[in-house]
Amino acid sequence: MLTNLWYVAEWSKAVKDKPVRVKLLGQNFVLFRDKAGKVNCLSDVCIHRGGSLSKGWTTDRNCVACPYHGWEFDAEGKVQFIPSRGEGAPIPERARIDAYPTEERYGMIWVFLGDLPEEERYPIPEFPEYDDKANWRAVEVDYNWTGSVDRVVENGIDIAHTAFVHPGFGYQEMADKNEILKVDRGEYWGSSDNVLYPPQLEGNFGLMKLFRADKAATYVTPAFYLPGHCVRLHIKVNSWMEMIIFDANTPIDENTTRSFAVQVRNFFKWPIFDNGAKKRTKKVFGEDGDIVAELSPNYLPESLEHEVSVEQDKFMGAWRMIRRKHIEEKGWKIDTKAMKPFEGEKVFTIPSPGRRANPHFKWALDTVPLVPPKRRSVPAQAKDSTEPESV
Ligand code: FES
Numbered sequence: 001m002l003t004n005l006w007y008v009a010e011w012s013k014a015v016k017d018k019p020v021r022v023k024l025l026g027q028n029f030v031l032f033r034d035k036a037g038k039v040n041c042l043s044d045v046c047i048h049r050g051g052s053l054s055k056g057w058t059t060d061r062n063c064v065a066c067p068y069h070g071w072e073f074d075a076e077g078k079v080q081f082i083p084s085r086g087e088g089a090p091i092p093e094r095a096r097i098d099a100y101p102t103e104e105r106y107g108m109i110w111v112f113l114g115d116l117p118e119e120e121r122y123p124i125p126e127f128p129e130y131d132d133k134a135n136w137r138a139v140e141v142d143y144n145w146t147g148s149v150d151r152v153v154e155n156g157i158d159i160a161h162t163a164f165v166h167p168g169f170g171y172q173e174m175a176d177k178n179e180i181l182k183v184d185r186g187e188y189w190g191s192s193d194n195v196l197y198p199p200q201l202e203g204n205f206g207l208m209k210l211f212r213a214d215k216a217a218t219y220v221t222p223a224f225y226l227p228g229h230c231v232r233l234h235i236k237v238n239s240w241m242e243m244i245i246f247d248a249n250t251p252i253d254e255n256t257t258r259s260f261a262v263q264v265r266n267f268f269k270w271p272i273f274d275n276g277a278k279k280r281t282k283k284v285f286g287e288d289g290d291i292v293a294e295l296s297p298n299y300l301p302e303s304l305e306h307e308v309s310v311e312q313d314k315f316m317g318a319w320r321m322i323r324r325k326h327i328e329e330k331g332w333k334i335d336t337k338a339m340k341p342f343e344g345e346k347v348f349t350i351p352s353p354g355r356r357a358n359p360h361f362k363w364a365l366d367t368v369p370l371v372p373p374k375r376r377s378v379p380a381q382a383k384d385s386t387e388p389e390s391v
């Protein structure tokens with residue numbers, strides 16, 4: 001699991017006037033709205049006696065109150081009021097917890113879980129179709145996986161599995177016809193153009209069958225983004241019908257992932273077609289979920305010596321390489337093994353921007369250990385392991 005990225009913590013509609021607990025990167029956080037409607041995110045551990053702020057309430061001071069002794073924490077994680085000391089009494093300087101930047105986009109609450117200053121953060125991926133209500137109709141789908149986020153993202157961009165895992169999307173005998181036309185990649189993203197030959201589409205009261213012939217060439221563009229561990233899958237059904245599935249994949253812990261998915265379509269935009277769109281999207285997630293839950297190991301192997309790749313896996317190789325660069329060169333990976341001996345004895349938090357801005361402040365809680373970056377660049381042999389073997 002990686003720090004220093006934006007992740008989706010919850011749907012916007014799920015956070016109203018009460019604090020809400022979310023778990024990300026193995027840690028608990030509280031989300032709460034202030035009176036202006038802005039969402040705030042704090043570590044869910046009160047530094048007084050360990051109360052869970054998400055079980056408390058929001059207050060007139062625009063704070064969240066701890067349910068144990070009523071201490072009130074503001075949007076920056078600073079204590080503003082200690083009821084047992086009374087109004088106006090000084091607050092101990094160390095009475096502060098980590099607070100994280102938030103944004104609301106695409107009906108989702110995004111939280112930046114790391115300590116990078118604003119100008120160094122990778123942006124939240126673009127999804128302009130979501131806001132273009134005149135041309136696109138959106139439905140939301142939630143899916144919980146047993147599986148690490150790395151495997152989930154890899155599954156989302158894997159074209160070769162469609163012929164086997166999704167009967168609605170491929171024929172096994174056409175597996176060798178599917179083709180990767182192009183792969184592009186940047187510092188924190190990758191995109192690939194592909195052509196597939198799927199069966200006719202089902203659904204929408206049988207209407208979909210009319211719009212694409214069986215095994216017609218269909219252009220599909222999957223893309224991945226490190227921020228949000230997002231996958232964007234653009235499907236050109238025919239010359240005028242398109243759909244996009246945009247999903248943010250949130251690591252709840254090492255082996256649990258929650259997908260916040262929005263599917264948009266530029267056809268049949270009436271609400272009567274929404275339920276079918278949701279059902280079909282959820283079915284596809286379910287087909288993938290059954291496979292991902294059984295993968296061994298559950299996480300992506302750091303060394304690929306124990307796997308064999310072929311030409312058709314090269315886009316997945318791009319994902320692995322970009323992810324690994326951020327582990328080995330930037331040191332963003334949480335060292336969960338180093339935390340295991342402390343289970344139940346010690347609370348860790350994800351470092352927040354406030355920590356970097358106040359390096360001499362004596363924070364009550366320690367931050368999660370990170371796997372140290374490797375000083376030298378990736379050795380040639382390891383580099384090659386993400387590339388397909390010659391075939
Ligand atoms: S534990 Fe939170 S106020 Fe005491």
Ligand SMILES: [Fe+2]
Pocket residue numbers: 155156161162165166284288
């Ligand atoms: Fe799939």
